[in-house]
Amino acid sequence: MTPDAPATAAARPEGLGPAAPARTAILSRIRERIVAFAASRGAGAHAEDLAQEVLVLIHEKYGHLDRLEDLLPLAFQILRFKLAAHRRKAARRGEYDAVDVDVCPPASDAPDPATVLERKELLAKLMGGIAAMGERCRELFRLKLQGRTFPEIQSLLGAASLNTVYTWDHRCRKQLLETLGGTWAGTGGRGET
Numbered sequence: 072m073t074p075d076a077p078a079t080a081a082a083r084p085e086g087l088g089p090a091a092p093a094r095t096a097i098l099s100r101i102r103e104r105i106v107a108f109a110a111s112r113g114a115g116a117h118a119e120d121l122a123q124e125v126l127v128l129i130h131e132k133y134g135h136l137d138r139l140e141d142l143l144p145l146a147f148q149i150l151r152f153k154l155a156a157h158r159r160k161a162a163r164r165g166e167y168d169a170v171d172v173d174v175c176p177p178a179s180d181a182p183d184p185a186t187v188l189e190r191k192e193l194l195a196k197l198m199g200g201i202a203a204m205g206e207r208c209r210e211l212f213r214l215k216l217q218g219r220t221f222p223e224i225q226s227l228l229g230a231a232s233l234n235t236v237y238t239w240d241h242r243c244r245k246q247l248l249e250t251l252g253g254t255w256a257g258t259g260g261r262g263e264t
Contacts (some may be wrong), residue, residue, distance in 0.1 A: 094137045101139075101146050102126060108147065111155055121157065125149045200250035208243035215240075 102122050109118035125146055129136075136142050182190075201212055207228070214224045225236045248254070 096144055097137070097139050098126060098129070101142055104143075105150055107144055107222060109154060113158075117157060119155050121150060124153055196251055197247070200247045203250060204243065204246060205240060209244065211236075211239055211243055212247075 105122040106118045107126055111119045128149055129142065129146060133142070133145060136145065201209055204212075210228065211224065214227060219227070219232055221240075222235050224230075225233050228236065228239075230236050231241070
């Protein structure tokens with residue numbers, strides 16, 4: 072610093088010449104426009120942050136520009152790039168598809184109470200129907216529920232052939248279906264298979 076330089080030059084940041092107050096005024100006017108433009112283009116709460124990023128970039132890379140005619144188009148071009156990057160980032164993160172948890176709570180893994188009640192009623196009907204059947208049918212259902220195969224059931228029940236076990240199974244299921252009122256489902260519609 073030379074001895075005849077003004078004392079205010081020492082207080083100025085490096086890179087800002089005598090036109091710094093004018094440039095600061097221009098940048099504050101540009102900032103207002105940038106925030107309004109970003110907010111109108113869907114940036115919402117991020118408009119202030121985007122404006123700050125634009126101004127930092129202008130200050131760091133374009134410190135040599137100090138006229139409004141040069142800074143304004145440059146600021147808006149930078150803002151357009153920043154807005155595009157913001158949209159890409161939001162799309163990657165799924166922010167556009169996000170649903171408020173308070174408005175639409177996530178689906179629960181637990182069944183709804185109506186389904187639980189229907190299943191309990193159907194189970195009670197099944198247990199009552201099986202209890203009313205003969206010994207062979209009850210034993211056949213017990214073995215099937217244990218995961219036994221038909222050849223295993225044949226040997227355990229002492230059937231003469233595998234076809235005999237298939238016939239017993241068919242007759243027992245038909246008898247159980249009649250006990251339940253003609254349908255396996257509580258509301259009907261599926262048939263006897």
